[in-house]
Amino acid sequence: MRFNNMVIGIAAILSGAFIFIYSQSFPDLGDGRPGASLFPMILSALLVIVGLVQIPSGVKNAKNGETLVTRLPEFNLHGFCNFLVVVMCVLFYIYASDFLGFIITSFLIMFVLTLTLRARVAVSIAVSLGATLCVYLMFNKMLMVPLPVGLFSF
Amino acid sequence: MLTFENLTHAAGLLADINVIIVIALASLYGLFVGAMPGLTASMATALLVPVTFFMEPVPALAAMVAMEAMAIFAGDIPATLIHIPGTPSSAAYVEDSYALTKQGQASRVMGVQLAVSVIGGFIGTIILIFLAPVLAEVALNFSTYEYFWLACFGLSCAVMVSGGSTSKALLSLLIGLLLNCVGIDVAVGFPRFTFDNPDLFDGFSFIPVMIGMFGVAEILRNVLVKESRIAPFVAQTGNIFKGVWEPIAKNWGNMFRSGIVGTAVGILPGAGADIAAWVTYGLAKRFSKTPEKFGQGTYEGIVAASAANNAALAGAWVPALVFGIPGDSITAIIIGVLYMKNLQPGPNIFVRSPEIILAVYGTFILANILLIPFGWLAIKLASKVLRVPRNLLYPVILMFCVVGAFAINNSVFDIGVMLVFGVAAYFMECNGIPVAPAILGLVLGDLLERSFMVSMMKSEWSLVPFFERPISAVLGIIVILIWTTPVIIPYIKRKMAKA
Amino acid sequence: MKKCTKLFAVVFVAALVLVGGTAYAKYPEQPITLICPWAAGGGTDAVARIVATLMQQDLGVPVNVVNRTGGNGVVGHQAILSAKPDGYTIGLGTAELGMLHWTGLTKFTAADFNPIGCVNMDAAAITVAADSWKDYDALMADIKASKGKLTASGTAVGGIWHLAMEAWIVGAGLPVDQVRWIPTEGANPAQQELLAGGVNMVTCSLPEVVALVDAGKEKVLAYMGDARAPKYPDVPTLKELGVPVTVGTWRGVVAPKGIPADITDVLVASLKKAVDSKEFIEFMGTKNYGIKYMPAKEWGEFMIAADEQFGSVMKAAGLSK
Numbered sequence: 001m002r003f004n005n006m007v008i009g010i011a012a013i014l015s016g017a018f019i020f021i022y023s024q025s026f027p028d029l030g031d032g033r034p035g036a037s038l039f040p041m042i043l044s045a046l047l048v049i050v051g052l053v054q055i056p057s058g059v060k061n062a063k064n065g066e067t068l069v070t071r072l073p074e075f076n077l078h079g080f081c082n083f084l085v086v087v088m089c090v091l092f093y094i095y096a097s098d099f100l101g102f103i104i105t106s107f108l109i110m111f112v113l114t115l116t117l118r119a120r121v122a123v124s125i126a127v128s129l130g131a132t133l134c135v136y137l138m139f140n141k142m143l144m145v146p147l148p149v150g151l152f153s154f
Numbered sequence: 155m156l157t158f159e160n161l162t163h164a165a166g167l168l169a170d171i172n173v174i175i176v177i178a179l180a181s182l183y184g185l186f187v188g189a190m191p192g193l194t195a196s197m198a199t200a201l202l203v204p205v206t207f208f209m210e211p212v213p214a215l216a217a218m219v220a221m222e223a224m225a226i227f228a229g230d231i232p233a234t235l236i237h238i239p240g241t242p243s244s245a246a247y248v249e250d251s252y253a254l255t256k257q258g259q260a261s262r263v264m265g266v267q268l269a270v271s272v273i274g275g276f277i278g279t280i281i282l283i284f285l286a287p288v289l290a291e292v293a294l295n296f297s298t299y300e301y302f303w304l305a306c307f308g309l310s311c312a313v314m315v316s317g318g319s320t321s322k323a324l325l326s327l328l329i330g331l332l333l334n335c336v337g338i339d340v341a342v343g344f345p346r347f348t349f350d351n352p353d354l355f356d357g358f359s360f361i362p363v364m365i366g367m368f369g370v371a372e373i374l375r376n377v378l379v380k381e382s383r384i385a386p387f388v389a390q391t392g393n394i395f396k397g398v399w400e401p402i403a404k405n406w407g408n409m410f411r412s413g414i415v416g417t418a419v420g421i422l423p424g425a426g427a428d429i430a431a432w433v434t435y436g437l438a439k440r441f442s443k444t445p446e447k448f449g450q451g452t453y454e455g456i457v458a459a460s461a462a463n464n465a466a467l468a469g470a471w472v473p474a475l476v477f478g479i480p481g482d483s484i485t486a487i488i489i490g491v492l493y494m495k496n497l498q499p500g501p502n503i504f505v506r507s508p509e510i511i512l513a514v515y516g517t518f519i520l521a522n523i524l525l526i527p528f529g530w531l532a533i534k535l536a537s538k539v540l541r542v543p544r545n546l547l548y549p550v551i552l553m554f555c556v557v558g559a560f561a562i563n564n565s566v567f568d569i570g571v572m573l574v575f576g577v578a579a580y581f582m583e584c585n586g587i588p589v590a591p592a593i594l595g596l597v598l599g600d601l602l603e604r605s606f607m608v609s610m611m612k613s614e615w616s617l618v619p620f621f622e623r624p625i626s627a628v629l630g631i632i633v634i635l636i637w638t639t640p641v642i643i644p645y646i647k648r649k650m651a652k653a
Numbered sequence: 654m655k656k657c658t659k660l661f662a663v664v665f666v667a668a669l670v671l672v673g674g675t676a677y678a679k680y681p682e683q684p685i686t687l688i689c690p691w692a693a694g695g696g697t698d699a700v701a702r703i704v705a706t707l708m709q710q711d712l713g714v715p716v717n718v719v720n721r722t723g724g725n726g727v728v729g730h731q732a733i734l735s736a737k738p739d740g741y742t743i744g745l746g747t748a749e750l751g752m753l754h755w756t757g758l759t760k761f762t763a764a765d766f767n768p769i770g771c772v773n774m775d776a777a778a779i780t781v782a783a784d785s786w787k788d789y790d791a792l793m794a795d796i797k798a799s800k801g802k803l804t805a806s807g808t809a810v811g812g813i814w815h816l817a818m819e820a821w822i823v824g825a826g827l828p829v830d831q832v833r834w835i836p837t838e839g840a841n842p843a844q845q846e847l848l849a850g851g852v853n854m855v856t857c858s859l860p861e862v863v864a865l866v867d868a869g870k871e872k873v874l875a876y877m878g879d880a881r882a883p884k885y886p887d888v889p890t891l892k893e894l895g896v897p898v899t900v901g902t903w904r905g906v907v908a909p910k911g912i913p914a915d916i917t918d919v920l921v922a923s924l925k926k927a928v929d930s931k932e933f934i935e936f937m938g939t940k941n942y943g944i945k946y947m948p949a950k951e952w953g954e955f956m957i958a959a960d961e962q963f964g965s966v967m968k969a970a971g972l973s974k
Contacts, residue, residue, distance in 0.1 A: 002584055012325060019332065027344050033615055036339040036346055039603045040332065047328045053321045072584060074379045082377035086552065090370075090573045093556055094566055110549045117377065117545030131550045135557055143208045145561040146686060146719050297851035338725065340836050343756065343810040343972075345724075352731060355724025355758070494692055498841040502848075506841075506864050564719050565728075608835055612804060612851060 002070040005058030012051030019044035085116045101150025102140070106132040164512030167212045168520065176213040177220045177517065181524055184221035185532040188228025189539045190547070191238040192376050195225040195427070196483045197368035201551075203361050203491055204558035211495040211510055216517040218491070222484050223521040226427050226463050227271040227529055231536045234263050243427040243463040246435040246455070253451030261533075265398040266453060267460045268529040270409055274461030275522035277413030278420065278468030283515050285421075286504075289476045292625070293501040298612065299620050301477070302605035303629035305598045308423030308479045310636045312594040315425045322587045329582075330595020331602070333358060340600075341607040353567040360490045362559035362568040363575045363596065367589055368483075369555040370576025373548050375583070394533055401453035408438055408454060409461050416462025420469025424594050426482025430466035431459040468518055475499055475511065479598065483590060486597045680740055680916050684715040687906075688736070688744035690729020692722045696860070696942070700773055700904050701745040703936045707927035712919075725749060725809070727759050734761055738909040740916035743769065746907035748813050751960030755973040756811050763960035767912055768953035770924045771905035773937065774945035775858040776878030777807075777817035778888070780871050782847055789874045789894055792854070793825065796832060806835040806843040807857035811972045814840075816963060817877060817900040818856040819970040821891060824898035829970045847871065858902060859884065860941040877901060884941055903945065903959075905952055921949050 023040035034041075062068075089109045097105040110128035115121070139145040167173065180202070187198040202221060206214035229240035234251040254263045296304075309331075313323045336347045337357030348354040402409065412434040419430040438458035439448045448455050470481025471488075478499035480486035492499050497507055504511055532539075559572035579589050613619045621627045687705045691697040698720060705716040721729040726749040733744030751763040779789070786792040796803055807814030815834050822831050835852050837843040840861035846852045848870055855862065855871075859882055865871045866885075873888045877900045881890055891898050906924055908917070927933055928946045937944050947955060967973040 001581070008325075008585060008587075023346070026339070026346060027342050029341055029611075033610075035342040035607075036344040038341075038607070040335045040346065043328055043332050043335065047325075047332065050321055050325045050328060054325075079378040083374055086370075086374060086377060087573065087577065089552065090556060090569065094569050094573075097566070106553055110553060113549035113552065114546055117548065119543070119545050123546070127546050127550070131553060135553055139204070139557050139561060143205065143561070145204075145557070146564055146717060147557070147560075148566075294845075295849050297846060297849040338758075338809075340809065343836075345758065352724050352727045352759075355727055356722070359723075498839075500842070500845055502841060502845055502865070505868055505870075563722055563728075565721065565723075604836075604838070608837065608851075611833070612835055 001075075002072055004062055004066055004068045004070075005054040006062065007058070007068055009051040009054030009058055012054065013048050016044040016047030016051060019047070082116055085113060089113055097148040097150070099151055101152055102147035103132055103136060104150065104152070105148075106135065160508045160512055163509045164516055167509060167513050168216065168516045170213075173213045173216055176209065176217050177520065177524070180217035180221040181224045181521070181528050184224030185228045185528060186539060187221075188225030188240045189231045189532060189536060190542070191232050191236075191240055192372060192544075193551075194241050194368065194372065195222050195229075195243070196364075196487070197372055198222075198225055199484045199487045200361065200364040200368050201554055201558055203364075203487060204561040206491060207494060207562065211497055211507075212513045214491060214495065215488070215510070215514055216520075218484075218488055219514060219517040220521040220524070222467050223275055223464065223518070223525060224528060224532075226467060227268060227525060228532050230267040230271070230460060231264060231533060232540060234260055234267070235536060236540065241428075243431050244460075245428065246431040246459045249449045250451050250453075250455050253449075254453075254456075257451060261394050262397045262401075263456065264533045265394040265396070266401050266456060268394070268526065268533070269398050269402060270457050270461040271464040271529070272522050272525050273409060274413045274416060274464040275468065275518070275525065277410065277461070278417045278465035279515065279518040279522065281414070281417045281465075282468040282471055282518065286472050286476055286511070289472065290501040290504040293476050296477075296501070296625070297623070298605040298609040299623055299626040300629060301601060302609055302620065303626060303633055304477055304479055305602040305605060306633045307629060307636070308473075308598050309591075309594060309602065310633055311422050312424030312591040314636065315422070315429055318586055318588060322585075323591045326582065326587045326589065327591040327595045330592035331599040333592075334596050334599030334603070340604045341611070353565060357600075358571055358575075358596075359563055359565075359568050360596065361487070361562045362572040364487055364490075364593070365555050365559045366572035366575030367579040367593065369551065369558075370572060371579035371583070371589075373552055373555070374576060374580045376544065377548060394530060401457060405454055405457040408441070409457050411441075412438065412458035412462040413465040416465035417469035419462070420466030420481050421472045423473055423479050423481060423598075424590060425466075426470055426484065427463035427466040430462040430469075434462035435459040464522075471514065471518075475503060475514070476501060478601070480594070483593055486593060489597065680919060681712050681714045683741055684717055685712070685740070686736075686742045687716055687718050688729055688733050688742065689718050689720050690722065690726040690733075690744065690747065690749070692720060696940070697745060697747055697904055699936075699940065700942065703933060704745065704772060704906065704924070704927055707930055707933060708920075708923050711923045711926050724758065725753065725812070727753055730761065731759065733907060734765060734909050736909050738767075738911040738913075740908065740912050740920065743906055743908045743920065745904055746956075747904050748902040748959065748963075750907070751956055752811070752813065752816070752963045752967070755964050755967045763956035765910055766907040766953075766956070767910050767917065768949045768956060769906035769908055769917065769920045770928070770949055771903055771945055771947035771952040771955070772924070772928050772933075773905070773942055774901050774903040775860055775943050776876060776882070776899060776901035777814060777856050778859045778862060778873045778877065778882075779821070779875040780844075780847070780855045780857070780862045780866070780873050781853065782850075783870055783872050785853070786874065789889065792874055796822075797827065800828075800831055801833055803854070804833045804835045804852045805854045805856055806837045806846055806852045807855045808837065808839055808843070810834065810836045811967070813900075813902050814855075814857045815972075816966050816970075820898050820900050820962075820966045821856070821877065821896060823966065823969055824891070824896045844871065859943075863941050878943075882943075901943075905947070917949065 019040055023037040026036035029035040093105055093109060107128050110131055111124055114124040114127055140147045187193045206217050226243050229244035233239040233244040233248040234255050237252040239245040239248045251263050313327055336354055338345050338355050345355055415434050416430040419425050419433055435455045435458055438454050439445045442454050470485045473479045473481050474485035474489055478489055480489055489499055497503060556569055559568045582589055621630055687701055689698050689701040701718045705718045709716040721732045730750050736742035746766060753759045754762050805818045819829055840857035843855045844865055847855050873885055875894060876882050876888050876890050878890055879899055
């Protein structure tokens with residue numbers, strides 16, 4: 001997705017303004033000398049300025065017929081589904097790994113992902129299991145990373 | 155620091171069998187990643203961190219050095235064979251190498267690329283070895299005033315060299331700097347923008363952010379587009395090193411100039427191997443007697459850029475080791491690793507752990523020697539590597555991303571950080587906002603704010619010391635010139651034209 | 654296809670072997686997790702790893718060090734406290750556990766931890782550049798003569814070495830703002846500032862300055878320990894110099910509140926063995942870390958006392974909420 005520069009500029013101005021106001025609440029060094037808020041204030045002020053700079057080119061592009069949001073040429077529904085599945089898989093890991101344990105979660109994610117990317121089922125199962133065990137052996141056994149254990153204690 | 159004792163100590167550290175195995179494995183990994191289009195050297199480094207995290211400092215750094223040298227060369231292989239650069243650093247001369255491939259010279263092209271990569275790597279290494287200790291001696295007298303200007307210099311470079319719209323680069327930089335404000339602040343110790351979440355007290359962990367921006371973003375970009383059929387291979391059976399000498403001998407001066415320029419670009423903060431390749435390719439074209447042949451298949455551009463991108467790698471280590479300011483995105487990650495190993499980069503590292511520095515030099519030399527047999531092997535195996543199905547590879551990489559992001563702090567929160575930054579980096583790139591300035595902002599933001607606030611606290615809010623100390627004044631003037639010349643020069647030109 | 658089935662079978666069997674059965678009996682039966690609130694590669698991490706290795710030899714189950722870093726130690730210490738009190742999650746607590754709540758970052762205090770035993774204590778040292786003050790009296794004379802002109806560093810605002818400096822200045826009968834604190838990321842950047850002339854003195858722990866003192870670039874003027882440091886027997890302690898202040902960082906094994914007494918006893922005995930071992934003494938010697946063993950009860954009382962000392966200094970220095 002490609003946004004018109006006006007959208008980018010306005011987003012920058014709004015977030016800059018929010019950060020500027022929010023950082024007013026930070027404590028100072030005493031004697032009226034700025035402290036924690038100095039940098040966020042300078043940076044957010046600059047962000048507003050950079051946002052303003054984006055607007056003219058955005059207006060120009062809009063006049064030349066660019067819509068506020070443009071689809072990229074390589075965009076297609078299948079690819080977009082892949083994108084969503086990748087994001088959902090990571091979210092699934094974040095929320096489920098503590099219950100299911102690393103091995104089950106990782107296997108499920110790999111299985112779903114390889115299938116989504118159109119691998120054959122048998123290949124998909126083999127690769128998912130193999131890669132899961134590789135990662136498990138390498139990180140948990142060799143490198144001693146405490147991967148989530150889960151309710152089934154593995 | 156070059157005492158006999160230190161040298162033998164460093165040699166002993168490198169001669170360890172474990173270190174050798176680590177270097178060999180890291181080299182193979184680097185070759186694989188470099189040769190796979192869509193997997194970059196920066197991403198490979200970010201994914202290597204969780205593994206090196208558990209090693210001693212010497213093997214950890216050796217793995218990084220060997221990996222990056224191999225990956226940057228290996229990027230040339232698919233560029234030559236299938237017209238897709240394996241890493242962005244090989245993009246500058248992909249037209250030339252593929253044109254020569256179509257003329258049936260694929261083996262020879264890769265042979266030349268391998269040879270000049272090794273020579274370029276050595277040029278960079280030699281400059282690193284001689285320049286770094288000298289700069290460190292100077293930098294020992296650096297206080298926060300000098301570091302403030304150095305941070306400004308690095309950030310300015312990042313904006314200026316990023317290419318594309320300067321205002322978008324500045325936007326990216328500001329995003330990085332603002333993200334860096336999250337966490338306990340340096341001046342008063344107040345938790346900013348943490349919303350009472352202790353996971354944010356130290357700000358965003360750098361490595362999960364990197365894994366997200368390089369790894370996850372890359373995966374997202376690749377799964378979005380339909381898998382295009384890989385271009386058919388041009389059969390290549392010839393002897394790789396046959397006929398290599400002639401193009402190199404013809405371009406002797408070109409190669410050395412490119413090696414030196416490449417190293418210099420590497421030393422500049424924010425500009426790495428990819429920019430070094432573009433710059434030297436352009437220079438070679440300007441100096442060439444036959445500039446019209448560039449892009450049609452000439453060895454001049456290939457020799458120049460291929461030497462430069464490997465030379466830039468070592469160059470990038472100079473500011474990273476001496477000032478803690480990364481020369482490129484790979485060393486940005488490596489600085490994080492140095493901190494984790496309690497080896498704060500900076501001039502003191504040359505006093506405190508000379509054996510580590512010597513081991514880094516040693517690995518650079520070793521990696522460039524190893525590049526010859528390993529590179530040869532990679533060229534021979536290239537057709538196999540390039541046939542690894544993507545739909546199986548990306549899920550595996552995603553799993554490594556997830557586990558890697560988790561392993562640094564053993565925190566699930568970091569996996570979320572990785573995901574958010576991955577998606578954000580993807581959208582930034584779609585909209586012409588370069589990612590590199592944001593990363594540099596994230597790396598240098600802390601130094602920028604800390605050195606400024608600490609300077610002000612030391613001087614009791616007087617700006618005078620920033621220009622009072624000689625080195626500080628010079629650095630300050632350079633930074634001011636960087637920002638004013640693009641405005642002033644056109645103005646002067648206009649005046650001159652009128653007069 | 655046949656190849657795939659074969660691969661599948663091999664992988665499946667390997668999976669079964671890996672996760673294969675565990676039976677439960679007497680503590681300890683499972684691997685123990687030792688949480689380290691500071692990053693891998695640092696001093697606390699090194700101590701955590703040697704303690705873990707030695708306890709593992711004694712207990713016969715793996716003792717894994719897990720680094721939970723972030724927020725000046727908040728994240729790791731909080732993780733120790735929130736773990737299940739079953740003896741399978743313990744941690745290496747550092748002096749910060751008694752300091753963090755005074756700044757309002759956390760709620761927990763030293764009294765919330767179940768002490769197992771202290772293993773290490775390193776006192777602060779007053780370090781200056783080699784070509785500056787010749788001794789402590791000369792430094793003190795300058796400090797007294799110039800209010801708020803001299804600067805010190807060693808860690809962030811409100812860190813342990815900041816407290817050491819304030820405790821020293823207040824102990825010497827001077828106002829808290831007599832010497833200004835310049836925040837840095839830690840002992841190494843602070844020493845870079847010291848050598849570059851950015852600050853006048855550094856008040857971090859002794860092992861942190863050894864490298865540059867031995868290189869002839871810095872010298873130690875006073876030591877904040879109970880007795881002189883064996884490494885530098887010529888350096889006087891603050892007590893000898895008439896300032897009754899001792900400040901240092903300490904590290905020791907802690908567990909979440911509420912673990913059963915018999916499990917505590919097993920851990921206390923195992924830790925005692927580890928600290929008395931030859932390997933531990935050798936390791937601490939090479940790193941110049943001071944060994945200080947205190948059994949559970951004594952150390953618990955020490956931590957609570959230290960917590961109060963930190964609180965009073967931080968209140969005096971205006972660092973407390």
